[in-house]
Amino acid sequence: MIKNKEDYKTYLREDSYSKFKKNIKWRFFHKYKYPELYYQRILRKMEYLSLSKHSLIGSMIYYFNYFKFKKISQNLGFSIPLHVCDSGLCLVHYGSVIVNHNATIGKNCRIHSAVNIGDSVNIGDGVYIGPGAKIFGDIKIGDNVVIGANSVVNKDIPSNVTIAGVPAKIIKQSTS
Template structure:
């Protein structure tokens, strides 16, 4: 969770790397003016909201937070993202525009790559939502719900339904209901992990 300005900058840097956005300063600013990357814009606003929600106090900062939230909500509606603050760790990579719905009680670790038509939510009137580890790839159409926990360095195949805890790391899970298919190296499908040890 972002709890300082240093953490805020670290999250932005990790998200930028996860989205493979290169350059900085004036060149990046001009590129964003000419051909905006709306996913990067969304993620920057999300991180700024988290920073103001968690770190800034006082009436003026709270008023600014609500103004930011209003602007962020408009962009979220345009992109069909329903992603609340303080859910994803650093290194979030939203792969494409399209419907993504995430419960505010879900917790997802660092370096998550998430695709369209994903739903991460509660189930059966129980307010608890999934907790996912680090370095998780979530394929298009995956549904993850309930009071469950998933391990780290895993891939969830497209259109899978995950409704029970799977604590094993370094695996591919798939199916409806999902189960372990095989062991994998998730760095082959999450590009920004190639040069990292985790």
């Protein structure tokens, strides 16, 4: 969770690194070239600004950015609440990505389009979620897990496995 300005900068740097495997200097045209990364930057800004909305000026800045955040969420099809995702989040494509506000997502998670993450889901670090995956129930997914495309995950998954299918089953004991 972002607690101060240094955390905010670290999250931006790690999100950029997870997308490009290098840190890029953010330019104005990147907003149009990488709209999913622009969304993540606004998401992180909102998480940072939520700490300072107690003053009048802080509230005004927060709500101005809140409406911008909602607009880009609708345009890109993302529904990711604040303070759910840890650093290193990578949204590969824009499209329908829905995350419940009670879910938690660990570091360096890669999420493709048409993913739905339900209530009380706890996702570990380094998880790859393929396109169309549905994850729901009171479950825990371990670290370094690969979830195949169109999988339906409704039970706990241990670390360092590859899963796929409906319902999802372990198909490999190591990640790819």
